Amino acid sequence: MNISVEGLSMTYKGGTTALAGVDLEIGSGMFGLLGPNGAGKTTLMRILVTLMKPTGGSVRVNDLDLQKNRREIRSMLGYLPQEFRFFSKLTTWEFLDYVTRLAGLKEAKKRTKAVGEMLEQVGLYDVRDRLANKLSGGMKRRLGIAQALIGEPKIIVVDEPTTGLDPEERIRFRNLLADMGQKDIAIILSTHIVGDISSTCHNMALLDRGRVVFRGSPDGLIEKARGRAWKIRALDSELEEIKTTFPVISTVPADDGWEVHVVADDTGRWPGEEVEPDLEHAYVYFMENQPEN
Ligand code: ADP
Numbered sequence: 001m002n003i004s005v006e007g008l009s010m011t012y013k014g015g016t017t018a019l020a021g022v023d024l025e026i027g028s029g030m031f032g033l034l035g036p037n038g039a040g041k042t043t044l045m046r047i048l049v050t051l052m053k054p055t056g057g058s059v060r061v062n063d064l065d066l067q068k069n070r071r072e073i074r075s076m077l078g079y080l081p082q083e084f085r086f087f088s089k090l091t092t093w094e095f096l097d098y099v100t101r102l103a104g105l106k107e108a109k110k111r112t113k114a115v116g117e118m119l120e121q122v123g124l125y126d127v128r129d130r131l132a133n134k135l136s137g138g139m140k141r142r143l144g145i146a147q148a149l150i151g152e153p154k155i156i157v158v159d160e161p162t163t164g165l166d167p168e169e170r171i172r173f174r175n176l177l178a179d180m181g182q183k184d185i186a187i188i189l190s191t192h193i194v195g196d197i198s199s200t201c202h203n204m205a206l207l208d209r210g211r212v213v214f215r216g217s218p219d220g221l222i223e224k225a226r227g228r229a230w231k232i233r234a235l236d237s238e239l240e241e242i243k244t245t246f247p248v249i250s251t252v253p254a255d256d257g258w259e260v261h262v263v264a265d266d267t268g269r270w271p272g273e274e275v276e277p278d279l280e281h282a283y284v285y286f287m288e289n290q291p292e293n
Contacts, residue, residue: 001027001028001062001154001185001186002025002026002027002060002061003024003025003026003027003059003061003155003188004024004025004026004059004060005023005024005025005026005044005048005057005058005059006023006057006059006060007021007022007023007056007057007058008021008022008023008044008047008054008057008058008059009021009022009055009056009057009210010040010043010044010047010052010055010056010210011055017210018040018043018210019040019044019047019057019210020209020210020211021056021210021211022040022044022057022210022211023212024212026188026203027186028183028186029187029201029202029203030177030178030187030189030200030202031186031187031188031189031201031203031204031205032189032190032191032196032200032201032203032205032218033045033188033189033190033191033205033207034190034191034192034194034204034205034206034283035206035207036208037192039207039208040207040209040210041159041190041191041192041207042082042190044190045079045081045157045159045188045190047059047066048066048157048188049077049157050066050070050073050074050077053067061076061155075151076154077153077154077155077156077157078147078148078149078150078153078155078156078157079148079156079158080141080145080148080156080157080158080159080161081159082159082160082163084140084141084144086140087132087133088133089131090131090132091128091130091131091132092119092124092127092128092129092130092131092132092135092143093115093128093129094132095132095143095147096118096119096143096146096147096150097111097112099147099150100114100115103150103151104151114150115150118149118150119146121149122142122143122146122149123142123172123176124142124143124146127139136169137164137165137166137169138165138166138168138169138170138172138173141161141162141165141173142172142176145158145176145177149180153185154185155185155186155187156180156185156186156187156188157188157190158177158187158190159190160191160192160193161173161177161189161196162191162195163193170195170196174196174200177189177200178199178200189201194279194280197279198218198278198279201218202218203215203216203217204216204217204218204221206221206283206286208287208290209290213286213290214286218279221279221282221283221286222278222279222281222282223282224285224286225263225277225281225285226277227274228264228265228277228281228285229249229261229262229274229276229277229281229285230261230262230263230267230272230273230274230275231260231261231273231274231275232246232259232260232261232262232267232270232271232272233256233257233258233259233260233271234257234258234259234260234270235256235257236257238270239251239257239258242260242262242270245268246260246262246263246264246267247262247264247284247288248260248261248262249262249263249280249281249284261275261281263277263281263284263285
């Protein structure tokens with residue numbers, strides 16, 4: 001599987017430029033698209049799943065062109081949008097059965113098998129008779145993934161997968177996606193939550209104001225913050241000044257004040273102890289050091 005995005009741009013009516021020339025190569029496995037709110041992630045996802053036409057540039061999926069071969073590409077796609085709504089009267093089973101029928105599986109026996117297996121796979125078989133609308137947030141996301149997977153897609157696009165989930169559900173959902181990523185399919189995960197990327201994706205891109213500002217592996221991004229992640233011991237009286245001087249990652253109470261984790265080229269007049277950077281450090285450092293415009 002190979003998705004090749006070239007010079008993709010999107011300017012909305014009214015003049016907002018959401019994408020300003022995006023180039024990306026996406027292969028099989030999990031690909032993370034990370035960026036702050038407003039970076040253009042949803043716009044890019046919506047173009048990739050053919051819900052919207054770009055104002056410039058091109059997307060190729062293997063040998064197919066997104067503009068010219070929309071129908072073929074659509075049949076390869078599974079999409080889980082940010083907000084997924086279920087019909088109020090359908091149970092979990094009925095909903096998935098309905099989607100499966102839409103996907104073209106007409107024969108009842110085969111459908112029963114497919115729906116049952118899929119519900120097992122996403123861990124929802126035991127709640128199959130519950131109204132889909134009444135499932136917990138995490139279960140709804142998993143049912144969303146089930147509907148995206150049912151047509152055996154080659155590309156799965158997931159927008160902000162863990163927003164609003166509690167930590168346990170978040171981990172469960174990430175693991176489910178990671179399992180999918182073992183197969184020969186491309187999973188594109190868009191998120192503003194660094195943790196969604198670090199634990200699951202081998203490849204990633206960082207989007208900022210419609211531009212790709214980093215592409216590579218999460219480890220490659222972390223390397224950019226090496227020697228720039230610090231721990232500063234601060235007294236109560238110093239805390240505010242430190243917070244206005246550096247991008248702060250975390251503030252932890254210590255014996256005689258605070259231990260503040262910051263990212264910076266140096267810590268100025270505060271003695272800083274270098275720490276091992278993680279993706280959160282790297283993301284914050286990178287975003288802080290983007291030119292204003
Ligand atoms: P993200 O998903 O990273 O938060 P979006 O793609 O939603 O980013 O938005 C990128 C930019 O495009 C933002 O400035 C947003 O306000 C603008 N935008 C998004 N959708 C529309 C729309 N339908 N019409 C006009 N502007 C839009």
